[in-house]
Amino acid sequence: xxxxxxxxxxxxxxxxxxxxxxxxxxxxxxxxxxxxxxxxxxxxxxxxxxxxxxxxxxxxxxxxxxxxxxxxxxxxxxxxxxxxxxxxxxxxxxxxxxxxxxxxxxxxxxxxxxxxxxxxxxxxxxxxxxxxxxxxxxxxxxxxxxxxxxxxxxxxxxxxxxxxxxxxxxxxxxxxxxxxxxxxxxxxxxxxxxxxxxxxxxxxxxxxxxxxxxxxxxxxxxxxxxxxxxxxxxxxxxxxxxxxxxxxxxxxxxxxxxxxxxxxxxxxxxxxxxxxxxxxxxxxxxxxxxxxxxxxxxxxxxxxxxxxxxxxxxxxxxxxxxxxxxxxxxxxxxxxxxxxxxxxxxxxxxxxxxxxxxxxxxxxxxxxxxxxxxxxxxxxxxxxxxxxxxxxxxxxxxxxxxxxxxxxxxxxxxxxxxxxxxxxxxxxxxxxxxxxxxxxxxxxxxxxxxxxxxxxxxxxxxxxxxxxxxxxxxxxxxxxxxxxxxxxxxxxxxxxxxxxxxxxxxxxxxxxxxxxxxxxxxxxxxxxxxxxxxxxxxxxxxxxxxxxxxxxxxxxxxxxxxxxxxxxxxxxxxxxxxxxxxxxxxxxxxxxxxxxxxxxxxxxxxxxxxxxxxxxxxxxxxxxxxxxxxxxxxxxxxxxxxxxxxxxxxxxxxxxxxxxxxxxxxxxxxxxxxxxxxxxxxxxxxxxxxxxxxxxxxxxxxxxxxxxxxxxxxxxxxxxxxxxxxxxxxxxxxxxxxxxxxxxxxxxxxxxxxxxxxxxxxxxxxxxxxxxxxxxxxxxxxxxxxxxxxxxxxxxxxxxxxxxxxxxxxxxxxxxxxxxxxxxxxxxxxxxxxx
Numbered sequence: 001x002x003x004x005x006x007x008x009x010x011x012x013x014x015x016x017x018x019x020x021x022x023x024x025x026x027x028x029x030x031x032x033x034x035x036x037x038x039x040x041x042x043x044x045x046x047x048x049x050x051x052x053x054x055x056x057x058x059x060x061x062x063x064x065x066x067x068x069x070x071x072x073x074x075x076x077x078x079x080x081x082x083x084x085x086x087x088x089x090x091x092x093x094x095x096x097x098x099x100x101x102x103x104x105x106x107x108x109x110x111x112x113x114x115x116x117x118x119x120x121x122x123x124x125x126x127x128x129x130x131x132x133x134x135x136x137x138x139x140x141x142x143x144x145x146x147x148x149x150x151x152x153x154x155x156x157x158x159x160x161x162x163x164x165x166x167x168x169x170x171x172x173x174x175x176x177x178x179x180x181x182x183x184x185x186x187x188x189x190x191x192x193x194x195x196x197x198x199x200x201x202x203x204x205x206x207x208x209x210x211x212x213x214x215x216x217x218x219x220x221x222x223x224x225x226x227x228x229x230x231x232x233x234x235x236x237x238x239x240x241x242x243x244x245x246x247x248x249x250x251x252x253x254x255x256x257x258x259x260x261x262x263x264x265x266x267x268x269x270x271x272x273x274x275x276x277x278x279x280x281x282x283x284x285x286x287x288x289x290x291x292x293x294x295x296x297x298x299x300x301x302x303x304x305x306x307x308x309x310x311x312x313x314x315x316x317x318x319x320x321x322x323x324x325x326x327x328x329x330x331x332x333x334x335x336x337x338x339x340x341x342x343x344x345x346x347x348x349x350x351x352x353x354x355x356x357x358x359x360x361x362x363x364x365x366x367x368x369x370x371x372x373x374x375x376x377x378x379x380x381x382x383x384x385x386x387x388x389x390x391x392x393x394x395x396x397x398x399x400x401x402x403x404x405x406x407x408x409x410x411x412x413x414x415x416x417x418x419x420x421x422x423x424x425x426x427x428x429x430x431x432x433x434x435x436x437x438x439x440x441x442x443x444x445x446x447x448x449x450x451x452x453x454x455x456x457x458x459x460x461x462x463x464x465x466x467x468x469x470x471x472x473x474x475x476x477x478x479x480x481x482x483x484x485x486x487x488x489x490x491x492x493x494x495x496x497x498x499x500x501x502x503x504x505x506x507x508x509x510x511x512x513x514x515x516x517x518x519x520x521x522x523x524x525x526x527x528x529x530x531x532x533x534x535x536x537x538x539x540x541x542x543x544x545x546x547x548x549x550x551x552x553x554x555x556x557x558x559x560x561x562x563x564x565x566x567x568x569x570x571x572x573x574x575x576x577x578x579x580x581x582x583x584x585x586x587x588x589x590x591x592x593x594x595x596x597x598x599x600x601x602x603x604x605x606x607x608x609x610x611x612x613x614x615x616x617x618x619x620x621x622x623x624x625x626x627x628x629x630x631x632x633x634x635x636x637x638x639x640x641x642x643x644x645x646x647x648x649x650x651x652x653x654x655x656x657x658x659x660x661x662x663x664x665x666x667x668x669x670x671x672x673x674x675x676x677x678x679x680x681x682x683x684x685x686x687x688x689x690x691x692x693x694x695x696x697x698x699x700x701x702x703x704x705x706x707x708x709x710x711x712x713x714x715x716x717x718x719x720x721x722x723x724x725x726x727x728x729x730x731x732x733x734x735x736x737x738x739x740x741x742x743x744x745x746x747x748x749x750x751x752x753x754x755x756x757x758x759x760x761x762x763x764x765x766x767x768x769x770x771x772x773x774x775x776x777x778x779x780x781x782x783x784x785x786x787x788x789x790x791x792x793x794x795x796x797x798x799x800x801x802x803x804x805x806x807x808x809x810x811x812x813x814x815x816x817x818x819x820x821x822x823x824x825x826x827x828x829x830x831x832x833x834x835x
Contacts (some may be wrong), residue, residue: 028598032369034365040508044508045355048423048498049346057493060210060486063210065454066265067162069443069446072162093185105183133614150380157173158170164721174199189675192437194441200616227249227251236483238254239489240486252485253482260579269331269448274329275330278329280625284630291320293627297632298634306718329789336412433663494559495557496557500551517532517536519603543573553569568817583615586608589604633711634653635710636712640706642702688737689739691707691748693747693748707738709737709738711733711735
């Protein structure tokens with residue numbers, strides 16, 4: 001009811017806009033431009049607090065606990081897809097080698113393969129592939145044995161990630177292997193974006209500094225040399241400065257790590273939930289009946305959902321539906337609460353007078369722009385959210401109408417939003433079998449406010465295990481968890497180097513001008529727009545690096561009021577801030593909504609697509625969106641052999657054997673069937689061709705005559721109706737396609753597969769590999785449509801990285817000299833040497 005009223009208000013607002021003869025697309029662009037400008041002003045005015053929050057060195061234990069929980073979920077997720085590995089990634093599965101390159105790697109591998117006799121055409125083709133970022137070993141080696149070896153390597157990397165053995169190496173290997181597999185085949189796609197996105201961010205952080213074999217070995221080595229701070233001794237495990245007894249100082253058990261990867265994980269989680277919630281815009285979510293229909297969805301139902309729906313009744317399910325969608329849509333509010341809390345703890349210099357007024361005006365304008373975009377997008381609820389954020393930004397403050405600190409402890413507190421999330425995910429786990437990606441999402445709670453609570457749980461577990469006689473580290477058997485590395489230790493970074501406000505503003509203006517200019521040129525060919533955008537980005541980065549390096553050389557003291565040390569020196573801080581800014585820009589642009597009011601969405605996405613391709617962090621959040629289906633559907637598969645005998649492969653869910661109760665272990669074949677039956681109909685023909693080839697392999701080269709795919713559709717009972725018997729009893733059968741295995745391209749065994757399985761050569765002219773009309777067949781034809789400057793941009797980016805590396809070495813030398821000077825002057829707070 002409430003959602004319907006809000007929707008009615010939004011439609012009325014949209015009608016008023018039309019009556020005023022305002023172009024909705026222009027109004028949207030102006031509102032978005034206002035949001036960008038106001039946001040840039042807010043960043044400039046809050047620059048000191050932002051860098052103290054994002055670039056500080058923090059306790060490593062929350063990220064380590066996330067690493068363990070996420071690694072377990074990732075491992076189980078890999079095992080879920082294990083039975084389909086050959087089908088998904090090998091040349092004996094869904095796609096042949098040539099088809100995989102053409103469908104999934106056509107741009108990156110424009111100079112490889114089809115039409116050229118195999119291999120890369122020249123060095124330029126190799127460079128374009130490397131610069132394109134679409135890396136996958138399975139484009140070149142995709143036989144079943146290589147795929148199996150990669151699967152085993154991925155499992156080993158996941159185990160190493162959980163245990164913390166060569167943690168970052170395992171994270172990089174896991175990301176490369178998993179992303180490479182998904183770039184070769186994603187017919188089973190169902191939450192894999194959670195794994196690859198969080199893996200990318202995890203490998204950027206130092207996740208092995210706690211609860212890991214890496215840290216255990218480090219502490220053991222330091223203990224053997226008498227250089228480790230222990231509970232009950234100097235520093236109580238948090239490290240100690242040099243003294244007469246310990247001239248080199250004592251190292252902490254838990255070294256501090258950068259905060260910004262955890263901040264990106266928190267933002268990624270907020271995007272995950274919010275995008276998923278706003279995509280749920282259909283009539284069933286408005287009426288509150290979405291959960292009812294989801295319970296009847298046989299693809300995911302762990303138990304008989306109809307019994308639960310009948311026992312609960314209509315209104316409890318509707319209230320649960322509205323609660324879930326509102327919680328997902330409003331989840332970004334937890335970031336506001338985290339920011340208010342973090343801003344109060346970093347002890348940044350307070351803004352006074354004009355600066356404070358400008359900061360509040362910028363925040364208000366940004367919130368009003370969000371509200372305008374929400375109204376333009378026919379979302380009154382978004383307008384209410386913007387009004388709430390505006391109230392917090394404008395009226396918040398001690399002694400004013402709204403106390404921001406109180407808001408951060410109440411309606412914006414992480415415990416509220418995470419508590420609802422835990423309840424949601426636990427109910428979801430009990431009722432639906434959607435795979436481990438949902439729990440992998442929930443594992444991010446450990447870096448979104450639940451970390452201190454989880455550390456206390458670990459400490460209690462360690463204490464109880466120690467009481468039972470289990471071998472537990474002494475610091476884990478104490479009543480209270482030890483502190484992380486003492487922030488006062490002098491070897492940590494506390495310099496006062498900072499980018500001036502004008503440099504940040506100038507870099508932001510360069511990016512805005514580059515974005516507008518890129519979207520204003522002729523979009524054909526599309527890479528011309530990328531030239532402008534890449535050029536603006538590189539100019540902004542060079543400006544920031546040059547000004548930052550000059551500011552670092554001029555810095556002489558310690559940042560006043562710095563309660564937590566920096567994670568890096570000036571070079572590392574500048575580079576990390578750049579990565580954070582660009583990644584957030586790319587994710588924000590990618591999540592722009594679709595529709596006629598956003599005609600520039602596709603163009604804007606194309607600008608940031610190279611970065612999202614390189615990091616493999618594209619977002620596609622549409623679970624049960626815009627509405628869950630009102631019917632069950634499955635795929636019936638029939639093969640007619642050469643003798644004309646029909647063989648039912650018994651793949652449909654209508655068969656009781658295919659619907660175990662309870663449904664404990666997820667069968668990813670259901671995701672493939674779901675894609676074929678409706679979500680991705682383009683896969684149906686490739687699936688049928690794969691069945692032709694598989695039949696021939698299983699029958700010593702004897703081909704099948706026909707493969708027939710049919711869609712079995714069973715309607716669900718309406719809310720309040722009792723289910724009458726088996727829901728599949730009155731199912732309708734609809735044809736999807738039928739192919740002849742002898743006449744369909746790519747439906748025959750190629751010579752390589754025949755040699756591999758010791759089959760006789762195929763008769764001449766029987767292997768068909770016809771590509772669509774207009775397909776480029778030669779390297780010369782492909783050269784005309786590729787971006788020749790792609791390697792140039794990559795080379796310039798590498799040059800920028802080398803520039804930051806040189807600056808970083810300079811920072812390290814200066815820092816070492818300062819530490820040595822402290823020691824030489826007899827300063828009792830000299831450096832701690834941690835090896």
